[in-house]
Amino acid sequence: MQRLEARLARIEAYLRLDESAAAPKASPACVEQREEELEFKVGQEWFAKVGIAALGFGAAFTLSQPYAGLASALPSLAGFALAGAIYALAAFFTRRLEVVCAPLIATAMGLCWFSGLRLCYLGAEHALAADSLAGAGVLTLCAALNLVVALRKGSPWLSGFALVTGYATAVAVGEPAYALALIALLSVAAAAAGVARHKPVMVLTAMPLAYAAYAAWALNNPFLGRPVQWFAPAPWGPLALLVSLAAFSLGLLLSTPDREDMVANAGIFLTTCLGSLIYLMHALQSYEGRFVEAQAVASVSLLALAFVHARRKDPIGSFVCAMAGFLLLSFAIMKATRAPEMFVWLSVQSVIVVATAIWLRSRFVVVANFVIFVGILAGYVASVEQERGVSLGFGVVAMVTARLLAWKQERLELKTMLMRNAYLAVAFVVFPYALYHLVPPAWVGLAWVGAALLYYLVAAVLHNSKYRWMGHATLLLTAVYMAVAGLSRLEPLLRTLSLVVLGVVLLVVSLIFTRLRSRRKVP
Numbered sequence: 001m002q003r004l005e006a007r008l009a010r011i012e013a014y015l016r017l018d019e020s021a022a023a024p025k026a027s028p029a030c031v032e033q034r035e036e037e038l039e040f041k042v043g044q045e046w047f048a049k050v051g052i053a054a055l056g057f058g059a060a061f062t063l064s065q066p067y068a069g070l071a072s073a074l075p076s077l078a079g080f081a082l083a084g085a086i087y088a089l090a091a092f093f094t095r096r097l098e099v100v101c102a103p104l105i106a107t108a109m110g111l112c113w114f115s116g117l118r119l120c121y122l123g124a125e126h127a128l129a130a131d132s133l134a135g136a137g138v139l140t141l142c143a144a145l146n147l148v149v150a151l152r153k154g155s156p157w158l159s160g161f162a163l164v165t166g167y168a169t170a171v172a173v174g175e176p177a178y179a180l181a182l183i184a185l186l187s188v189a190a191a192a193a194g195v196a197r198h199k200p201v202m203v204l205t206a207m208p209l210a211y212a213a214y215a216a217w218a219l220n221n222p223f224l225g226r227p228v229q230w231f232a233p234a235p236w237g238p239l240a241l242l243v244s245l246a247a248f249s250l251g252l253l254l255s256t257p258d259r260e261d262m263v264a265n266a267g268i269f270l271t272t273c274l275g276s277l278i279y280l281m282h283a284l285q286s287y288e289g290r291f292v293e294a295q296a297v298a299s300v301s302l303l304a305l306a307f308v309h310a311r312r313k314d315p316i317g318s319f320v321c322a323m324a325g326f327l328l329l330s331f332a333i334m335k336a337t338r339a340p341e342m343f344v345w346l347s348v349q350s351v352i353v354v355a356t357a358i359w360l361r362s363r364f365v366v367v368a369n370f371v372i373f374v375g376i377l378a379g380y381v382a383s384v385e386q387e388r389g390v391s392l393g394f395g396v397v398a399m400v401t402a403r404l405l406a407w408k409q410e411r412l413e414l415k416t417m418l419m420r421n422a423y424l425a426v427a428f429v430v431f432p433y434a435l436y437h438l439v440p441p442a443w444v445g446l447a448w449v450g451a452a453l454l455y456y457l458v459a460a461v462l463h464n465s466k467y468r469w470m471g472h473a474t475l476l477l478t479a480v481y482m483a484v485a486g487l488s489r490l491e492p493l494l495r496t497l498s499l500v501v502l503g504v505v506l507l508v509v510s511l512i513f514t515r516l517r518s519r520r521k522v523p
Helices: 002-014 028-063 074-092 098-121 133-153 156-173 176-197 200-218 237-255 262-286 291-311 315-336 341-360 363-383 390-407 418-438 441-462 465-489 492-521
Strands: none
Touching (some): 028 098, 098 156, 133 156, 133 176, 156 176, 156 200, 176 237, 237 262, 237 291, 237 315, 262 291, 315 341, 315 363, 363 390, 418 465
């Protein structure tokens, strides 16, 4: 009765039937029962697992001895036989003693792979060479058997252990082509298993293992006693990295139906950022002559992933993949061109990014692109000593981008015009800046008046009041400039001409707005 009352009180507290009721204290009988359960858990489960692990390490240590008087392959054969016996014992205990079944299978998997490793690396003499076809085949077969057993059992931690042996095989083989192919194959297999079983943990386990194995290969595999070399060259090395990155991204996308799953989203973010960073470092170090082509391939691959994520209603994944793809493309542009032409291509890329964001329906890409666009503009202003008209291109890009955002506003679901106004503000600042540096000082005022008239023309064509406000602001800026700088720096003739033109334009604009206002008042 005491246990029943305590349980009922907990249910009431959970349902908030009585907010003032304090949580009931556990009865002495409940405390004693929990202590007894913990005692049995430690004595029955934990001791069994630790004992089996100790026996497994002891068997592996025994197999690692040189045994000079025996044939080099004999200890490994004994290890294979022992692994088979332990697996048979685990099958025998499947229904009788389940608590020791999984530890026994893990021990059998570890001894199987260690016995294959001993053929290539341990002992007085090596029976096989790890980089030979036979040695690589034995190690790969052991890792494949482990993966099959783990998938049949459906255990996440057995699958993780099997993946550890698989990626360790890629490191142990040492042959670049074989190791890279095995890394890509294991990544695809882990992603497929995660999707089939709806378990993203398979992908999250394989992701750091794959990147660690690739990094070990790229550093010339120092685990095999080789000197560290930054990114050993291989013609198709980064391709394996791209395959792994795509497999992990799609695996996390398809294995989790919930698009707001924080674990899956964090995994997509990490695999994209980490994979792209390693790819960029590898291309910078080892592919000097083919850097642009390598970056273009990676950019196209990441943008394709972004479209897949967008089709599956995954805004986080589409944003991360798209930004990583365009970032790699920016590095390719910076490598292929020089300033100031580099800034022209980067500004053109900004328009492509916004168009892609509209297609992806990603507001995040639009915001991030605006920050990057302003950063590129600031970098151009800070680095270029003489203006050559490139800043006019920034203004045109800002105007075109604002028009794109206004044209396809419903696709981005932008509730305000903040981003469009931000691009128009950039254009408003850039055009006077460019004209100030491009035209002679005597003609700056007239050039700004021309820019204002252009704004009014655009406003008349598009029937948009924002451009009229830009024209108003430009005329006011011209008036301030003439009052501060024009009267003291200009020659009398140009000063008079500028003031006359400014005054005429202001009066004409005033008359036009007066007439428009009178028309609206007429019924």
